[in-house]
Amino acid sequence: MRASQLYAPTLREVPAEAEVVSHQLMLRAGLIRKATGGIYTYLPLAWRVLKKIKQIVREEMDAKGGQELAMPIMQPAEMWQETGRWDVYGEEMFRLKDRHDRNFCLGPTHEEMITTLVRMDVRSYRQLPLLLYQIQNKYRDEIRPRFGLMRGREFIMKDLYSFDRDEAGLDISYRKMYDAYTNVFSRCGLKFRAVEADSGAIGGSGSHEFMVIAESGEAAIAYCAACEYAANVEKAELKAITVPAETPLPLTVKDTPGTKSIKEVSSYLGVSPEKTIKTLAFQTEKELVLALVRGDHEVNEIKLLNQLGCLHLDIAPEQAIVSQLHTVPGFIGPVGATGVKIVADHTVMQMVNGVCGANKPDQHYIQVNPDRDFQPDIIADIRLIQEGDPCPHCGAAVKTARGIEAGQVFKLFTKYSKSLEATFLDENGKEQLMLMGCYGIGVSRTMAAAIEQNHDDDGIIWPAAIAPFHAVIVPISGKDSEQMDLAERLYGELNQAGIETVIDDRSERPGVKFKDADLIGYPLKITVSPKTVSEGLLEVKIRRSGETVFLQLNAGVIAKVKELLVSL
Amino acid sequence: MRASQLYAPTLREVPAEAEVVSHQLMLRAGLIRKATGGIYTYLPLAWRVLKKIKQIVREEMDAKGGQELAMPIMQPAEMWQETGRWDVYGEEMFRLKDRHDRNFCLGPTHEEMITTLVRMDVRSYRQLPLLLYQIQNKYRDEIRPRFGLMRGREFIMKDLYSFDRDEAGLDISYRKMYDAYTNVFSRCGLKFRAVEADSGAIGGSGSHEFMVIAESGEAAIAYCAACEYAANVEKAELKAITVPAETPLPLTVKDTPGTKSIKEVSSYLGVSPEKTIKTLAFQTEKELVLALVRGDHEVNEIKLLNQLGCLHLDIAPEQAIVSQLHTVPGFIGPVGATGVKIVADHTVMQMVNGVCGANKPDQHYIQVNPDRDFQPDIIADIRLIQEGDPCPHCGAAVKTARGIEAGQVFKLFTKYSKSLEATFLDENGKEQLMLMGCYGIGVSRTMAAAIEQNHDDDGIIWPAAIAPFHAVIVPISGKDSEQMDLAERLYGELNQAGIETVIDDRSERPGVKFKDADLIGYPLKITVSPKTVSEGLLEVKIRRSGETVFLQLNAGVIAKVKELLVSL
Structure with missing residues (x-):
């Protein structure tokens, strides 16, 4: 191609609207242009990169027995109503009506569509397993589309769906996709890690995210340098940290004027943060909750949410703390707290002679001994992993990094085959639900992630395999x-x-x-x-x-x- | 691929919903499945065919200097409002709002988007010409989606847009695309004809349609076996047919009881239909019109519409004929008609001693001589070409055939660059409007057309180049x-x-x-x-x-x- 003819209008200035480096460089290098918030045109250079990524994805999907097809972007509402997700999706779903006033959405994902399709034509175990995939635009009406292609409203996804006879089959399909994803990101020339992930709102359980390592990444991951372990910090499991033996002393109230934070109280009392109990009040759709972690730890809200089995979790408003707990922020504690659910992290229960708020202004308890001085309703792993924590697999100290989620693999089990009645007849002529998995790669996001990981002050440094x-x-x-x-x-x-x-x-x-x-x-x-x-x-x-x-x-x-x- | 694993669910029965053979065969051979009216999933076999067609299209576009990009499917309303097409498109356009209540459409075409894009970055004549294209889903909310992929609501198009400095450049781009299209359809192994076309509602002038020849085709085309001439019958130009000299006789009224049709009156009077004048009354948004063609000819409503410069044309209701023309259907004629615009075909004006309705029940005039007995307001080419008519280029008898419009090339001139202010600076630093062309190929329709043209009672007969x-x-x-x-x-x-x-x-x-x-x-x-x-x-x-x-x-x-x- 001759540069005189190539449609790659470069810009000298850094566009003001672009907050992250991939967005800036894609605008400056003439790769993309914005049509409106979160919606972009891919100019010829970007399109060449995307075609290369798509080709790598195709080859790896096909190598595992995947078959490519193309489902509609415009989807009738009925199938979404069958699974109940028409209502669940809320404002994130783009919706429209046709001239006959029938409801449609622009597909944010295709579980409903593929399950409806497969249930039409698959009747026998002999037709399984099936791995079907497509590469196409997906739509999500983000409240705040930003970061260029990192969080757009129209973006390119590869989505593959697996259909199996049983869990053993699902395990095989899942492993195939895990391997295929490893190949895809390796072949794209990217540094990445597959991490254990929370399965989130899409449902099911058993999931890995493929994180492209980049400082600007939105997700934090923990990984072990000694073994293979890696996980999204949201998911990373933690065991209790035990502490040296010590004789429990009697519970005592201390005046601690103006010491609202862990830092302030530990400094005032001359104890290390490891000796304090951090108490946070949350409001769920059902109740008020106190979450306890050690002073040097942070609450993992995803784990807490899962433990509580609730849908929403927010920091409790000051008013609720005052009126229902009869205390004030900064001095909350579990001792003597009533009318509230208490959830304690495992490590808190190991503490001896700790410090916690006394539920009165400017006062803390010292020599607090969990179980003796308060009994939590739930004792569980509710904290965020942090650098230096022991690896849950081998015990070595973990490291943390930031990453961009570019792919995710999910076991859906029978979540959709059940609600959409996708069944087959097994060897004995008995009707069974299909076992499903879904596997996504953000194709346009992978291009952006490649730039976040590979650039310098002068511009982009493409890995050769996906260079335009x-x-x-x-x-x-x-x-x-x-x-x-x-x-x-x-x-x-x-x-x-x-x-x-x-x-x-x-x-x-x-x-x-x-x-x-x-x-x-x-x-x-x-x-x-x-x-x-x-x-x-x-x-x-x-x-x-x-x-x-x-x-x-x-x-x-x-x-x-x-x-x-x-x-x- | 192993048939045991191939996802191509074949059906024994002809699905009741499918009216045309391509639709029937694509359902039966496991190529497509319907999601809802006019919206389909392309199963793996169809997707393989489509990928091959797309690859051929890409290669031919690239060979002419085309550069592929990808514009958004979801388009903000503002640019459509700038050209006025937001209102013009009516119910055919799928529209939606985002969570901030801003208006969008699903692109039925991309003139607004590409022109807005190019005007952002192109400033100099040195950046022209540009040929930019994409292959993607297009959306049109058809009143009656039918015939499977022939007239869908979500379909795959290749659309290329050319930008030139002047008309000479536009001519070159247009010719390149004409040649590229010829190559595309040849390489797909299809019998086709490029025909002169009316430029329709999209605007501009100068257009060819690429018609895949098939008996089931919606469009009629006329072509010459002796020379290269071919045209959509809507467009095919016709000259006057001269008749043997004859002495004009005096205008005379004859009783012709019950002879409402040309066939009846010519049989009753013992004259051939070529001696009769067919008079049709039309109602436009502005006025009542009488259109005159020879009895053996048909009115071409597109030509008539273009001659009248009106937007709508319908057969006049009987009531209007009675109340305004004071006559009755079946006996209308131009002689003595007042308060109505008369448009006569060239050939009518050549007639001597013809027959026409006398504007009274059961009476006709004979020995009618145009110009002597009535004066039309407009004399023009307003008839449909038919088998045996002289070729407008060489005079040999034309043949007619039916075809499926699979591609169209258009000169847009400055229609969009003017309304969207897409200008550049020429060699003299003077601001000029870009000259544009647009060029479409219905990719999914081409697949359907290939089947319409190539099948037998047992199934599809794929041309090797696009076989799955x-x-x-x-x-x-x-x-x-x-x-x-x-x-x-x-x-x-x-x-x-x-x-x-x-x-x-x-x-x-x-x-x-x-x-x-x-x-x-x-x-x-x-x-x-x-x-x-x-x-x-x-x-x-x-x-x-x-x-x-x-x-x-x-x-x-x-x-x-x-x-x-x-x-x-």
Whole structure:
């Protein structure tokens, strides 16, 4: 492709609207343009990247026996009403009516559609297992679409659905997809981790997220350097931390004026935060709850929500704390608390002679001994894992990192086959529910994540496998016919050899061309200079390492460029 | 692919809902399933066909310098309001609101979007020409979606938009696309014709339709066997037909009781229909109109509408004929008619001593001579071309056929660049409007059209280039290990050689497998029988011709199969 013809309008300025680096660079490098909030046009460079990611996804899905199809984006309401999700989805679902006033949505996902489809045609165990997938636009009316392609309202997903005869089959399908996802992200050239995940609102249990590691990631993950363990911090399991033996002393009230935070009270009393009990009041749709964790720990709201079996969880308003608990924020504690459910983390129950709020302004209890001084209604793992916590598998200290969720695999079991009556006849002619799984990859998000992970101040650093082009040839002088002839010859030969190459034939200064090359992020930048003409040396700069290689301009030069590319 | 795993649920019965053969066969062969009226899932076989058509389209667009991108399906209303089409589109446009109550539509086409996009980034003549395209779902809320994929509400289109500096550039882009379309439909293996078309409601002028020839086609086309001329009958131009000289005789009234039709009056009077003037009364939004064509001709309402410059045209209600023209249907005529606009076809004006209604019940004029006896307000080409009419280019007799519109190319000129202010600076630094063209291919419709054109009573007959698979291997007995070993070996070798092959390894009777093979329409059916094992002869049946070829089962057999495939 000739740069003079390539529709890749680059921008010099950082667009004010773009908060994250992938969004900034995609706008600046001429990859995307905004149509309206959360809705973008993919320009030719971005579309090339997306086609490469899609092709990798396709090959890996097909290798596991996946079959590609395409379901409608516009879905009739009826099937969503059958599963009850028409109401559950709320404002996140784009809805519309046709001219006959019938209700439709723009598919945020396709469990209803695929289950309805498969139940029509699959009758016998002989037709199972089935792995069916599609790659298409999905729709979600985010309250605050932001971060460019990271959280859009129209975005590209690969979604695969598995149908099996039994749980053993589901396990096999799930493992296949887990392996396929590992291959997809590896082949895309990304650093990632598969982490144990909470299965969230979509239902079912048993799930992994595939996290592309990036500092800007919205999700926090914990992983073990000693073993394979990795999990979303929302999910990471924790055992109780035991403490050195100590003799329980009697419960005592202390004046602790103005010490509302753990930091303040531990400093005032001269004890370490590990000796304090952090008490947080939450309001659910059912009741008021006190959650207890050790002072140096944080409450994991997802775990707490799961323990309580509730739908919503919010920090309790001050008014509720005052009127129902007869206490004040900053001095809440479990001792003597009534009319409230108490949930304590395992580690809290191990504490001896701790400190907690006394439910009176400016007072704390010291020498608090759980079980003796208060009895929680629930004792469970409700805290967030943190750097240095013991790995739940091997006990070594875990590390934490941030990641971008680019894929997720889910066991759905019979959640949808039950509500939509997707059954088959087994070997004995008995009707059985199909066991399902669903497996998503955010294709457009993966492109954004690749940039979040791979960039520098000058622009994007594409992994070679998903780069829009592999190389750019920059002739220093477009008016020098020797340079141009050489550049044109190389351009032809490189493309011929399958190295997707752009020739920058624009009438711009070399500096502008170099800047654009770095911004767009071609893995290799090939400069044709006076030196190339006079000394027969081709300058090839590797975008990622910044290293410059000089290649002899002879019959083997194309093969050498290919070697460089493969080595990236 | 193994038939036992392929998700292609075939049906024995012809589904009652399907009116046309492509719809019936796509349901029966397991290519599509209906989600709701006009909205379908493409199952794996159909998706393979569509991917092949898309790939051919891509290659041909790219060969002409087209660049692929992807614009949003969900489009904000504002740009449609700028061009005024938000109101014009009416109920055919699917509309929705987001959670902030802002208006969107599901794109029926993308002129507004692409023009808005290009005006953002293109400033100089040096950035032109541009050919930008995408392949994606389009949406149209048809009153009566029907005929399966022929007239759906969600369908797949390729739409390309050209941007040029001037009309000469537009001519070049238009010609490139005309050639690309010719290549696309040729490579898809379809019989088609490019015909001159009316440019319709989308606006602009200068347009060709690409018609896939099929008896079931909705459109009628006229073409010349002697020269290249072909046109949609709506558009086909006609000159006046001259008649032998004759002496004008005086206008005379005749009683013609009960002769309301041309057939009745010409038979009653003993004259041929060519001697009669057919007078039809139409009502437009502005006025009442009499349209005159020769008795053996038909009025072309599109031409009439264009001549009148009106928006709507309907046959006038009987009441209007009686109250305003003071006559009765069946006996209307132009002689003495007042308070009505008269439009006469050129050929009517050539007639001598003709016959027309006398505006009184059961009476006609004979010896009518146009111009002497009545003066039309407009004389123009307002009739439909018919078989045998002279070709407007060479004069030879034209033929007519029916076709399915699968593609259309359009010159838009400045229609959208003007309303959306898409300008550039020319060589002299002067601001100019971009010249645009738009070019569509109905991708899913092309698949349906291929089936309408290529099928028999047993099923689909795919052109090899777009067949979901090239061949199917049917082992007569799945229990015969020699047959199965041989079949498996061939299956591996054929796929290895790039011949996309299905092995029918299902535990079904051979008859069922043969029927499915014909229904799905694999170009080649390879039977592995006892004869193959004992005599070393492979039976290959060609789906299109029905011909059976026996190939020696030796090292060259794969090459022979490939030759057969290429010859199709």
